[in-house]
Amino acid sequence: MGKLIATTVLLLAAVCGTACAQSDSAVTRVAEGAAIVANRTVGLCVLCHAVPGVPASQSGSIGPPLAGVGARWSAEQLREHLVTPERFNPNTVMPSVARVENFVRLTPARQGQALLTDTQIDAVVAYLVTLK
Ligand code: HEC
Structure with missing residues (x-):
């Protein structure tokens, strides 16, 4: 019996292979994106948006939930919202996460830096698509 189980586990591991490794990293990316969105000093999203799992008292309402x-x-549209938010509203107050100009009230330590790296943007998009 034990041997049968061991064989089954081995078989499953063989079938799973790279597919399972990929889904693991996809899960990690979504979790990273969720952490960025909920973090008040990294993505800043929660300053303006209600975010699932974040108490209303700790999130903003300037943007839609x-x-x-x-x-x-x-x-693709979610990525555009992050990178070029003015495409959806020319007068938007939402900062581009990928650009450095036109920021207001940034702390000196953040001047001259984009809010998020490309890898972080990928993670945020991966998370946002899960918010159905
Ligand atoms: C300074 C406030 C502000 C910050 C910071 C901000 N947003 Fe926004 N966001 C808005 C506003 C306002 C809108 C509504 C559209 C508009 O007027 O630009 C919006 C729209 C959106 C939309 C479209 C929502 C919909 O239902 O149409 C998404 C998605 C979004 N923001 C994601 C984010 C994410 C993710 C972050 C963090 C990386 C973020 N926003 C940071 C203000 C902000």
Whole structure:
């Protein structure tokens, strides 16, 4: 019996292979994105948006709640919201996470830096698409 179980586990491991490794890293990316969005000093998102899992008292209401954005927008559109938010509203107060100009009230330590790296943007988009 023990041997049968051991064989089954081995078989499953063989079948799983790279596919399982990929889904592991996808899960990690989503978790990283969630952490960035909920962090008040990294993504800044929670300063303006209600974020699922973050208490209302610790989140903003300048922008729409992020719950459901994965159903409202495609991954590509969500990336555009992050990188070029003015495409959706020319007068938006939402800062681009990828640019450095036009920031107001940034702490001196953050001057001259984009809010997020490309890897962080990928993680945030991966997380946002899960908010259906
Ligand atoms: C200074 C406030 C502010 C910050 C910071 C901010 N946003 Fe926004 N965001 C807005 C506003 C306001 C809108 C509504 C559209 C508009 O007027 O630009 C918006 C729209 C959006 C939308 C479209 C939502 C919808 O339902 O149409 C998404 C997605 C989004 N923001 C994600 C983010 C993420 C992720 C971050 C953090 C990386 C972030 N925002 C940071 C203010 C902000």
